[in-house]
Amino acid sequence: MECLQNWPEPIIHVQSIADSGAATVPDRYIKPISDRPEIGKSTTVLDQQSIPVINLAAFSETGDIDHEHACNATLMQEISVACRDWGFFQVVNHGVSPELMKRTRETWRAFFHLPMEQKHKYVNTPKTYEGYGSRLGVEQGAILDWGDYYFLNFLPWSLKNQDKWPCLPETLRETVEEYGREVVELCEKVIKVVSRSLGLEGDYVKRVFGGEGVGVSMRANYYPRCPQPELTLGLSAHSDPGGITVLLADDRVQGLQVRKDGAWVTVQPLSDAFIVNIGDQIQVVSNAIYKSVEHRVMVNSEEERVSVAIFYNPRGDVLIGPAQELVSPARAVCCMPMTYNEHRLDIRKRGPRGKAQVDTLKSSSTPPNLY
């Protein structure tokens, strides 16, 4: 744990580099050729593809779903296909007000536009990551991403500390609180459908995630304009370590790409929709029937980009393993049970690095009897 007390090098906020008017990207941000985005290259067939869109209207009306209802069967089938084939989908008619979504994104944009002294008060450390940050991972000399972020905790109550949330803009704490509450409700709807679509009880995932002890955090991402976007990434390829992620993307600027059949597909957010993705812990619970898919963020020279991610995660100290119902002679146990705290620690040390973490898990020796 010691290496997580402090960053290995002085922190430079990406926004400061961008605002200095630099015409080139400093070496620390230049990715190896194989990782660079293919900006400006001719588009591939995959650019025509897009992540599935899921309509949650049926759910919003009744406040719940059951197996019997025909439209719910369709919904579960759609979720199942989306989670198997993409690990990503957009949700519409999700119940969160578009006004609140916009207010939240613009409040964060205003925060990132505050003078650096204001933001610097909240500068974070790798110990908890809470606050204003400019890197993930503590590896000395690592190639960095072209983005700053703000990370904070909502749940469990014991980790929520509003003093660690920005006090400016004045409405931020209130807006973020309201937004968090609504998006947590949405997360719970989504995991219910995900549970049922796996043939499990609706409350299965929440229960194994630790019930009322689940963890919820937010990361507001700020990707400044970049003088040489073809050389770097706003966020390197990674899968999300937790349960599910609900992303509010920028309404004007694209940048998120999802790995599909080895290629990168750029997500085109629908207005007022959320982008939802499956994290490593759902992959584990589903015994790898569902996949946490790699994604990354491109930057551009024209415009900054703001996104707000909510992560819905298991309680940190419970063992998460595959659901017994999903293990069979034909589908062996996919991975060793592990706590989310242990899994996340790897990532907090190493930073975003594809899916190496889950893949290492998978190949660990003979799995013990889980139950």
Ligand code: OGA
């Ligand atoms: C993340 C993430 C995507 C984006 O925060 O984990 O993948 O578009 N963000 O900012």
Ligand code: NI
């Ligand atoms: Ni992510």
